[in-house]
Amino acid sequence: MKDLLFLLSSGFTDGEGAPYYCPHCAIFEGLVALYPKLAEELTIRRVAYPRPRPEIVGLLGEENQSCPVLILHQEPPASCSDLAWRKANGRPFLDDPTAIGHYLARVYGVPRPHS
Template sequence: MPSMDTLFLVKPGFQDPAFPGKDFYCWHCALIEGVLTSFPERAANLTVKRVAWPRPRSEVIDLVGEEHQSLPLLVLSEGSQSPDGTGRSPAASHARSFIADKDAILQALTDRHGFPHPHP
């Protein structure tokens, strides 16, 4: 079975010790969650992983390295590239291209997975 693009998002409802007593969500991730929810038939073509907010994020590190843990993050399927790509994992044995910018991720969802375009 060919590999799929993997989208990493932060699970909502986390706490940040720098702001005691407050619950948070990642608004970039929430934006993308809304697009996924609006078009579930297209979202089915992605592997979506929701990870806890605290670092280290081992599942992300395993694919793209410790320096690329910021989320949201779209890790492209093995051997794939995108004009929207913002980096490539350092591991030569399983190097993967990735997109670490919310707007570029939204564009890749349109280009690679048939999601509609956002209205200008």
């Protein structure tokens, strides 16, 4: 089983000025474009903008449906214990883009985000 990364599909509407994209999700779209091995090693799912987002709600509950969100299939490795982990329905997850970037760097060997 692979780690699961949810991203918002781009080109969504949300009031005036649409279409939009999620800037935090776009970071990971770009990272996957730069490092295609991530697309092979992760399960990446793109979901529609409107809430509820049933696929995420089914895994993490209604209160945890923001994107991007990375859901692990097992407990986080010790090398990532300092990241801002949350847990819902027994599943560890990250919903902070910087923390997701650091996890991907440590576990999948891509460069880490510059702060």
